[in-house]
Amino acid sequence: MTDLDAIPAFRNGVVGDSEVGVSGLSSALAGGSGVKSASEVVAIILLAVVIVGSVQIALTVLNVPQYVFPKPSEIAIALVKDFPLIAPHLFYTLVELASGFAIGAASGLVLAAIITQFPFVEKVITPYILILVTTPMLALVPLLILRFGFGYTPRVIAVALASGPMVMINAATGFRRVDRGKIALAHSYGASTLQVFWKVRAPMALPMIFVGLMVGSIFGLLTAVGAEMVGGGFGLGNRLTSYSSMIQMPQFFAVVLILSTLGILIYVLFFLLAKRFASWEA
Amino acid sequence: MFAAARSGPKLQILSAAKVYNTRSGDLVAIDRCSFDIGAEEIVSIVGPSGCGKTTLLWSMSGLHPLTAGEVLLDGRPVRGPHPEIGMVFQDANLLPWRNVDANIRFPFEIKGTKPDRAWIDELLTRVGLDGFGERFPRELSGGMQQRAALVRALSFKPSVLLMDEPFGALDSFTREEMNHLVEEIWMSAPTTIVLITHSIEEAIFLSDRIVVMSPRPGRVASIHTVPFPRPRSIQIMATKDVFDLLNRIKLEIVGDRQRQGKSAEKAKALAVEP
Numbered sequence: 190m191t192d193l194d195a196i197p198a199f200r201n202g203v204v205g206d207s208e209v210g211v212s213g214l215s216s217a218l219a220g221g222s223g224v225k226s227a228s229e230v231v232a233i234i235l236l237a238v239v240i241v242g243s244v245q246i247a248l249t250v251l252n253v254p255q256y257v258f259p260k261p262s263e264i265a266i267a268l269v270k271d272f273p274l275i276a277p278h279l280f281y282t283l284v285e286l287a288s289g290f291a292i293g294a295a296s297g298l299v300l301a302a303i304i305t306q307f308p309f310v311e312k313v314i315t316p317y318i319l320i321l322v323t324t325p326m327l328a329l330v331p332l333l334i335l336r337f338g339f340g341y342t343p344r345v346i347a348v349a350l351a352s353g354p355m356v357m358i359n360a361a362t363g364f365r366r367v368d369r370g371k372i373a374l375a376h377s378y379g380a381s382t383l384q385v386f387w388k389v390r391a392p393m394a395l396p397m398i399f400v401g402l403m404v405g406s407i408f409g410l411l412t413a414v415g416a417e418m419v420g421g422g423f424g425l426g427n428r429l430t431s432y433s434s435m436i437q438m439p440q441f442f443a444v445v446l447i448l449s450t451l452g453i454l455i456y457v458l459f460f461l462l463a464k465r466f467a468s469w470e471a
Numbered sequence: 472m473f474a475a476a477r478s479g480p481k482l483q484i485l486s487a488a489k490v491y492n493t494r495s496g497d498l499v500a501i502d503r504c505s506f507d508i509g510a511e512e513i514v515s516i517v518g519p520s521g522c523g524k525t526t527l528l529w530s531m532s533g534l535h536p537l538t539a540g541e542v543l544l545d546g547r548p549v550r551g552p553h554p555e556i557g558m559v560f561q562d563a564n565l566l567p568w569r570n571v572d573a574n575i576r577f578p579f580e581i582k583g584t585k586p587d588r589a590w591i592d593e594l595l596t597r598v599g600l601d602g603f604g605e606r607f608p609r610e611l612s613g614g615m616q617q618r619a620a621l622v623r624a625l626s627f628k629p630s631v632l633l634m635d636e637p638f639g640a641l642d643s644f645t646r647e648e649m650n651h652l653v654e655e656i657w658m659s660a661p662t663t664i665v666l667i668t669h670s671i672e673e674a675i676f677l678s679d680r681i682v683v684m685s686p687r688p689g690r691v692a693s694i695h696t697v698p699f700p701r702p703r704s705i706q707i708m709a710t711k712d713v714f715d716l717l718n719r720i721k722l723e724i725v726g727d728r729q730r731q732g733k734s735a736e737k738a739k740a741l742a743v744e745p
Contacts, residue, residue, distance in 0.1 A: 370564045373534055378581040379552040392568045469568040469607060
């Protein structure tokens with residue numbers, strides 16, 4: 190609204206970070222092109238087989254003790270055999286992640302949408318959001334545990350604090366990408382501020398919002414596992430500390446494997462969502 | 472044009488002025504511009520770049536408030552976006568996340584009115600975009616995008632069409648094609664058209680009158696009547712009369728620029744001296 194009365198010669202370019210759109214999402218997070226050909230997929234799987242195979246052979250030949258590094262075959266057996274024991278912890282971690290991320294992402298999105306309407310407020314608030322983004326929220330977990338005990342609460346808060354600012358700062362970048370021409374177009378039909386927001390600003394911000402959700406959820410996962418390692422008797426992070434203290438290395442690596450699978454699944458989920466709803470820019 | 476004589480001007484620009492407050496002080500973009508535009512008349516505004524043409528057009532659309540003066544539409548002042556005014560922007564300005572159909576639906580969604588499907592289909596056919604409704608802007612050429620934008624602007628039957636250098640980004644062949652298309656649509660469904668352009672040929676081809684503006688602060692330097700009959704063929708456009716008019720307008724604009732260049736040099740020389 191406010192920038193409509195600026196000198197029109199500058200109106201057509203996208204103001205803001207136009208180059209960090211879904212192109213950013215697909216290059217930075219999808220490793221170049223998102224789509225992979227059959228031969229590329231075969232090569233990727235083949236590489237995994239080669240790496241796992243040579244690690245197995247090397248560990249066997251060099252006779253490396255299990256407590257230093259378990260063989261891939263031992264990890265696989267542990268994963269299958271102990272999965273029923275690990276599954277409840279996976280569930281706890283997922284609950285923490287989902288609820289913390291939902292709270293963080295929702296407030297991040299709402300906050301981004303509001304503050305970008307007021308450039309002054311945005312300029313004042315942004316440094317503080319940056320502090321939230323750059324401070325590892327894990328540092329707060331001991332404090333949160335002191336206050337809220339060893340249950341879900343401190344972890345959910347930590348996840349929300351880790352993912353929220355990430356979602357917010359990316360969404361704000363999206364909302365800031367004001368194409369004055371498109372806003373003027375809406376105004377020329379008599380659009381209200383709310384209509385401009387829902388029909389122009391929000392769809393334009395969508396690609397950046399997906400980037401924020403993706404990065405935010407990964408940050409949330411890191412924080413959830415980290416918080417579980419700090420204290421409390423459940424969750425995948427707790428399994429990591431407990432298995433390593435009992436030198437149950439195959440189980441330890443099985444949990445690591447589950448965590449990386451979880452991370453990849455989250456990434457793929459948001460990648461597919463972005464492809465479905467914000468592909469117009471890629 | 473005859474309608475204009477009968478019912479008074481469609482648009483009146485009354486000593487319009489616009490001052491921008493920039494960091495380096497006030498910038499007078501346009502200064503006391505006055506002229507009338509008749510109903511169903513096509514008027515082009517030409518002038519050196521930075522002379523405030525776009526500012527003037529945006530003021531007519533109600534998107535830009537004027538610092539002083541007024542724009543009247545049918546005798547009533549335009550103070551904001553007006554339902555009878557359609558706009559075509561510099562680039563096609565289609566919404567990239569909407570396909571052609573959804574882009575054409577956009578004004579109706581904002582206005583909360585029902586689109587006239589028959590009229591829109593007729594427009595789409597006329598611009599050669601029937602069957603392209605499902606396409607997204609990135610799947611269309613520049614010319615096709617601008618055609619879709621033209622359909623969108625005409626879809627709600629505005630009585631005034633404001634075009635802001637609509638074909639500036641197109642190659643010269645596509646541009647000529649678009650000019651013919653605008654003339655054709657205008658001849659079968661006349662509206663008042665105000666066109667901003669850098670191309671004097673385009674202005675002559677399309678306009679009933681051409682308003683030449685002076686360099687900043689933009690004022691109306693002269694108004695030329697274009698007397699050639701319609702539809703204007705390539706043959707007419709190649710006559711000496713057209714050529715003479717073109718040169719007259721060009722000299723007016725370039726002459727201004729040369730004068731401005733000299734004064735700029737003088738200012739530079741003065742600045743170096745101390």
